[in-house]
Amino acid sequence: MRPTFIEVSLENLRHNLQLIQKHTENRPVMAVVKSNAYGHGLIRVAKFYEELAVDCLGVALLEEGILLRKSGISLPIVVFGGVLTNQISEYLKWNLEFFLSSSENIRELERICEACEQQAVVHLKLDSGMGRVGCIAEDSAGFIEKAVFSKHIFVKGVCSHLACADDPEDPMTVEQLERFLDAVSVFERLGVRVPIRHLANSGGVLYFPQTHLDLVRPGILLYGVYPEPDSPHLLDVRPALQLKSQVSFHKSVPNGFTVSYGATWTSTKRAEIATVPLGYGDGYRRAFSNRGEVLIGGKRQAIVGRVCMDQFMVKSKNVRSEAGTEVLLIGEQDGQSITVEEMSAWAETIPYEILTNLNERIPRIYTNK
Template sequence: MVHSINMIGPKAIIHLDSLIHNYQLIKEKVQNKRVMAVVKANAYGHGAVPVAKALESVGVDWFGVFTPEEGIALRQGGVSGNILVFCRFNRQFLPKAMEWNLTLNITSEDDLMDLKEFHTATGSSPAVHVKIDTGMTRLGLPVEAVSSFFKLLKETPNVQCEGIYSHFATADEGDPEYAKHQLEQFEEVLKIAGQMGFTFEHIHLSNSGSVLNLPESFFTLVRVGLLLYGAFPSDEVPKDLPIEPVMEFTAPVVNLRKVNAGTLVSYGGVWSAPHDTVIGVVQVGFADGFPRSWYEEGCISLKGERYKIAGRVCMDQFTVDFFNANVKAGDEVLLFGKNKTDSILIEEISESIGSTPYVLFTAIGGRTKYIFKGL
């Protein structure tokens, strides 16, 4: 007998009370330094505007995004705090940065000249933070170029350089030596800046990894992303902070079918029923962000019990071995996160498939329905 029901697809239930809980733990951990909530990439898949507004309600006044469009979306959603745009700007965007009160990232003398020319033409320019490359070898002013840059900055008094920052490459790894080297490089840059007469209201280097293991990196502002959302950046950092998962990712069982032992299930026929059982179809797939490679070791959780994924994850759905399960069509299964009866931490999945929570969170697709709870 086949039981079917038409259901909606995956849900991302965002527990804003858990978000606030995590923020308060982090705030205490960083000795009450100001926190910049990193909400780029749709707040790591959690919904940037609701997340930012919830955090703003408890005092967060800095937000980090990657693109100008992400910053504008926050403003249009009613976020009034400071917004730092991490990507390298182009001069065409400068009027929009002024219009929407966005703070830009400056990484070179060329950027500085663009700001100078814009100010000459318009009489104003956006606030900026200068980014220093202390060892990430990505965006940022090389340490050996800072003296020349600060000399030029001194000759460009109309540029509002309110902050200075860098980014750790290895702060979430067990060996702290390279992170400490980056910290020393950053401190040397601050020393050079001070000798040349510069002071900065906002100085930031620390990220989620260094929040947990490098307190000397906190400075005046601490950037935090993944920890806010209730996941640890790696297994090599201390996990003594009792953070809670913010996202509960679920999907419905839409079909149940009894099959005999030996029945092949899903693409490639790589899974065969080891005994007579019930195969359930769960309406979520890799197009929605559920990882295809999770099928080999993967499971879902329902009513306090875990059940193995049966066969390859498909684009829109996957199958589960519900042997001896109390399950019916319409039941919502937990994919990852936590609720009253079930728990699958995203770190468990990422470790199993050789990925990271960052990748899994930001893969959550456009067909997912978002539900915000807790505030």
């Protein structure tokens, strides 16, 4: 086994869920587990949320939904990505709910449902300002009416997605909420039951209580990470993921010694160089080259030279770093920590990308104290 692995703390996932439930006054939670549960491992994490009795799970792809069903998950699963007509029978077969974004495929949907003698369970997706998928909220009355009165469609929810909720100062979120609620008022005008209204991602959960409505859809916050490096820390969530490895090779190098591809780093005096056996082939970003840091013996050590596909080097200072020494890439070691938020700043990206890039090549282990 390689010495590199991800350790996921199920107790921290539980803690974060409980904090979110308390903060949202016990709103039902759709736990978002798309993209391999933000790098934490889809099946294990989904099963844990099922044990914790979340209300439903959210994924992006039909394949993710099928994988969850095949692994025995019986919770309601909602697939966010747009549904194509030729996929509808699979949604029905696997009992997956989905976002419906336009009335264009309703007729086809009806035909397929009729043939399978099944009802499709959908959440009407309204575009209140994200501009990605969904029926434009201002023009959605006809869409809502058509869906509600379709024989084989059960409108379980109506939803939208927030574009700027990670910034508590941005007025866009309140504008989106107003557009959404305005569109949703059509249900009352039609004299039909108002379905479950949901809007809040992690930013909405954190900073905009008025968006919590009937259910919340947190993703990154469940994993103990904030949406942006500088997002205000309102809830004491705990990061659930740690990334660990071991020094695979150690050497002392003289002044003027170059390290890694492109020889972008040269020692200016005698130095201790430790090789760490993971790289961008695992999702550990090449952008960390000559910028990032790791922890060895509770002390920060600088990455020197370019991160390679399977290995990278650090200059070890004031610490022993012979082969076999633990290297902490994400998480805590001896009271020091390296966070995903900090790493996203090194790579000029967002924490989401750091987490979801950590790929299947890294084994995951789970702790539950």
